[in-house]
Amino acid sequence: MSSTILVTGCAxxxxxxxCERLLHDGYRVIGIDNFDDFYPRATKEANLEIFAKHPRFSFIEVDLRNxxxxxxxHVTEPVxxxxxxxxxxxxxxxxxxPAGYMETNVLGTTHxxxxxxxxxxxxLFFASSSSVYGNTPELPFEEEASMLKAAVSPYAASKLAGEELIYTYHHLYQLKALCARFFTVYGPRQRPDLAIHKFARLLRAGQPIPVFGDGHTARDYTFVDDTVEGIARGIAYLLAQEAPVYELVNLGNHHPVSLLELIEAVGKAVGVEPQLSFQVPQAGDVEITYADITKAQHMLGxxxxxxxxxGLRQFVQWLDGAPVQAHHA
Structure with a gap:
């Protein structure tokens, strides 16, 4: 009998x-989402429709803050x-x-x-973030780096708090937990507020792209299929453990790309020459994210x-409304 996975934020x-990947792999999946209005509900419902009718999937609309x-x-079967x-x-x-982020990300996780x-x-597989490293000077970022005074945004602080809370439950109740720090995930269905999505829309509209700072900040962009492969491997790892574990692992690409390089690459994918508009740096932004993925390689393959x-070609293909074939290992 296949395992039952509860996926929060499934839409x-x-x-x-x-969810698509887990269903493909034979799991039973229960998805929950509260359709937070950070971006339109219709966008999330369209995501959900892709697999909503799968016989091993069920959906529950519920808010963890409750x-x-x-x-x-709402969840009445074993997980x-x-x-x-x-x-x-x-x-x-x-x-x-900041209060809204703490309420959802910290209190919601506690519930x-x-x-x-x-x-x-x-x-428990927990989606953490590369934001927790802040402006840690040692590159690339290693999981064992000291996180004291690292968070430079409320979002980063909320994710660090989540990791600590999960460790507490591991310690008290023998929870098996893997906290994975995601590094700037992109690809089809990317949130509309994220840089690549914004840049593509601006290029198509013939508008300049805002560059915060001098354009030399860099991010370790990771394609969504690669991140999901890491999550699937992390889930299999946890289910195979007999004794309680608590692990931190980076799921990145080990290849930072500067903002100016990214804009040039998005321009090529869209087929439009970018026009730049330089702006002052944004509060809470970090200079660089750069994943050391040695641990993930050894532990999860x-x-x-x-x-x-x-990855950008597939993103633009999705943006144009063409079907994008999911690649499952």
């Missing part, structure tokens, strides 16, 4: 890709593992709404952990496959 960008009891009322992707995302917006304790669900140009 989002990464969550919807993960507590463990609300979750218990083997939780893949916790639900969160308020984005560095810039978190600076404007989920309490529900797991009460229901005796012993496996993680090996990202997708080059930036190919």
């Amino acid at each position: 989002g960008f990464i969550g919807s890709h993960l 507590g463990a009891r609300a979750l218990a009322e 083997d593992l939780v893949a916790h992707l639900a969160a308020k995302a984005g560095v810039g917006p978190s600076v404007k709404d 989920l952990l309490e529900w797991m304790r009460q229901q005796e669900v012993h496996n 993680y090996a990202p496959q997708t080059k930036l140009a190919e």
